[in-house]
Amino acid sequence: MGVAAAAGKAARHIYDSQNTMEYRLKLIISEGGPVVEDDAVSNAYDHIGNFRDYFKAKLGRDSIDNNGMDIICNVHFGTKYNNAFFNGKEITLGDGDGAIFSSFARSLDVIAHELGHGVVQWTSNFEYRNQSGALNEHFADVFGTVITQYVEKSAADDADWLIGDEVMGPKLYGEALRCMASPGTAYDNELMGKDPQPDHMRDIYRGPNDNGGVHINSGIMNKAFYLAARELETENAALIWYTALQNLWPTATFNDAVAQIVKATQLLIKRERVRSGSTQKVRAAFKEVGLPAKDETSIPNTPTAKITQF
Numbered sequence: 198m199g200v201a202a203a204a205g206k207a208a209r210h211i212y213d214s215q216n217t218m219e220y221r222l223k224l225i226i227s228e229g230g231p232v233v234e235d236d237a238v239s240n241a242y243d244h245i246g247n248f249r250d251y252f253k254a255k256l257g258r259d260s261i262d263n264n265g266m267d268i269i270c271n272v273h274f275g276t277k278y279n280n281a282f283f284n285g286k287e288i289t290l291g292d293g294d295g296a297i298f299s300s301f302a303r304s305l306d307v308i309a310h311e312l313g314h315g316v317v318q319w320t321s322n323f324e325y326r327n328q329s330g331a332l333n334e335h336f337a338d339v340f341g342t343v344i345t346q347y348v349e350k351s352a353a354d355d356a357d358w359l360i361g362d363e364v365m366g367p368k369l370y371g372e373a374l375r376c377m378a379s380p381g382t383a384y385d386n387e388l389m390g391k392d393p394q395p396d397h398m399r400d401i402y403r404g405p406n407d408n409g410g411v412h413i414n415s416g417i418m419n420k421a422f423y424l425a426a427r428e429l430e431t432e433n434a435a436l437i438w439y440t441a442l443q444n445l446w447p448t449a450t451f452n453d454a455v456a457q458i459v460k461a462t463q464l465l466i467k468r469e470r471v472r473s474g475s476t477q478k479v480r481a482a483f484k485e486v487g488l489p490a491k492d493e494t495s496i497p498n499t500p501t502a503k504i505t506q507f
């Protein structure tokens with residue numbers, strides 16, 4: 198038996214990397230501190246607050262680790278840095294290069310996505326490669342879109358279901374990084390190429406790039422979540438997915454996730470948290486994307502990445 202760490206207060210701390218690659222270089226604002234001028238700092242602070250408050254109010258989870266851990270964020274990381282990531286302890290946001298991407302701090306779905314990787318780390322802890330890695334990306338996108346819909350007071354049928362649309366640079370207005378409603382359609386342009394996400398198991402990517410397609414094959418699961426949310430309402434689908442996440446494990450496959458999501462639905466019906474008939478709607482959503490699948494598609498020697506990226 199380990200000794201449980203003292204519960205924290207889930208306080209926010211936003212640091213400025215001042216365009217270096219240093220973490221926690223200069224503390225700009227801590228929980229309840231005075232408003233600051235810097236938009237990256239104030240946006241990150243607000244978005245992290247939305248993430249934390251959603252999990253507490255709707256899913257009964259106390260911060261990333263469910264033990265009130267403080268949430269640390271670094272903004273202005275690197276020079277023209279074109280990414281955002283969670284490194285196991287804190288989230289870090291680049292300013293973008295001003296061509297493809299603008300500041301990552303602008304986007305609630307990006308920040309909720311990164312913090313969602315934190316929730317995954319403290320629950321299923323999916324290995325960041327192959328299908329388990331795509332599940333890691335998928336659940337992060339689920340939290341990104343669910344929290345955005347909650348804050349914008351939109352519903353499954355009028356939400357945009359886009360991830361990263363707010364961080365596209367000036368030449369890419371209207372594009373996004375991923376589209377959960379229609380994977381494979383998020384972008385198609387000279388700067389970025391074409392969105393490679395499949396929306397069905399028949400088109401699953403089996404190559405070694407992207408740690409075995411973690412940002413590619415997540416499209417299949419994303420589409421199933423979208424279809425389920427259209428039928429059940431986003432908030433109910435989120436509760437089901439979050440319940441299942443707590444019973445998944447590091448090497449879980451898509452088929453494992455489907456089985457746990459169906460089980461979670463049944464459990465929540467029994468507890469009268471979701472409506473009878475939800476199980477069949479969840480199964481139908483997965484059937485639309487070819488899940489559960491007959492064969493497994495993991496690439497045996499794909500390395501596991503330590504850092505989960507946007």
Ligand SMILES: [Zn+2]
Pocket residue numbers: 310314334337505506507
């Ligand atoms: Zn990610």
